[in-house]
Structures are given as structure tokens and as C-alpha cells.
Amino acid sequence: MAWLGYGGLIPFVVLTAAFLLDHHHGLLWSDALIGYGAVILSFVGALHWAFAMTLPDLTDQQRTARFAWSVVPALLAWPALLVDATMASFLLVPGFVAHYLQDRRLVRSQSLPDWFLPLRFRLTSVACLCLSVVGVLSLGQV
Numbered sequence: 094m095a096w097l098g099y100g101g102l103i104p105f106v107v108l109t110a111a112f113l114l115d116h117h118h119g120l121l122w123s124d125a126l127i128g129y130g131a132v133i134l135s136f137v138g139a140l141h142w143a144f145a146m147t148l149p150d151l152t153d154q155q156r157t158a159r160f161a162w163s164v165v166p167a168l169l170a171w172p173a174l175l176v177d178a179t180m181a182s183f184l185l186v187p188g189f190v191a192h193y194l195q196d197r198r199l200v201r202s203q204s205l206p207d208w209f210l211p212l213r214f215r216l217t218s219v220a221c222l223c224l225s226v227v228g229v230l231s232l233g234q235v
Contacts, residue, residue: 109223123178131170138166182228
């Protein structure tokens with residue numbers, strides 16, 4: 094599982110490096126990074142849909158909350174595709190952080206594998222760092 098997760102970070106790191114090193118195509122790299130970030134944020138939201146369907150010990154209220162939360166990341170990610178990189182990072186980074194906090198809440202109430210939360214923390218941290226670097230350095234480049 095870790096290798097799959099870390100493999101998913103490759104586009105974050107490569108696109109951020111491309112943005113930093115190739116100023117001539119900076120807009121292309123930042124748009125690609127934001128697009129990828131939006132896709133991944135939507136993807137992690139789907140984890141909670143799956144948890145809502147499969148975790149047997151959820152109460153009805155917890156299950157409903159998981160289903161409701163699972164669509165929030167996509168609702169944050171979609172508008173990020175419509176704005177500049179700085180504004181997009183202001184949508185995506187808090188979305189990733191909020192999703193990690195939801196993961197923590199779920200882990201406290203359910204028995205998930207021991208590797209899940211530490212892996213999610215590392216993946217979230219790298220994604221947020223890359224999005225923040227590009228978002229901040231894109232200020233005023235619109």
C-alpha cells in the first residue's frame with residue numbers, strides 16, 4: 094500500500110520541480126499540478142464513501158456522516174480547476190488538511206490498519222507542501 098501511495102506523490106513532486114525549474118512553462122506546470130491535486134482530493138474523498146459502505150461497526154449517524162463527507166472534497170476540488178494557482182491552492186490545501194482530520198476522527202472510532210493514518214499524514218504533507226509552494230510562488234503571476 095505504501096508504494097502505491099508514494100507513487101501517487103510522483104506527479105506532485107515532478108510538477109512542482111518542473112514549475113520551479115522551467116519558468117517559461119510555469120503556467121502549464123501549475124495548471125497540471127492543480128488538476129492533479131483536484132483529482133487526488135476527489136479520490137481521497139471516495140475513501141470515506143467506501144468506509145461508509147463497508148465498516149460494520151458504524152452507527153447510522155456515523156455512516157451518514159461518512160457518506161456526506163465523502164462528497165465534500167470533490168466540491169472543493171472542482172472550483173480549484175476554475176481559478177488561478179494561488180486561489181486553487183487556497184482551496185486544495187485546506188481540503189487535504191480537512192480530509193486528513195476526518196481520517197483521524199474515523200480512525201479513533203474504527204479499527205483501521207495501523208499503517209493507514211501515518212501513511213495518510215505523509216501523503217497529505219507532501220501534497221500540501223507542493224501545492225503551497227506553487228500557490229505562493231504563483232502570486233502575482235496571473
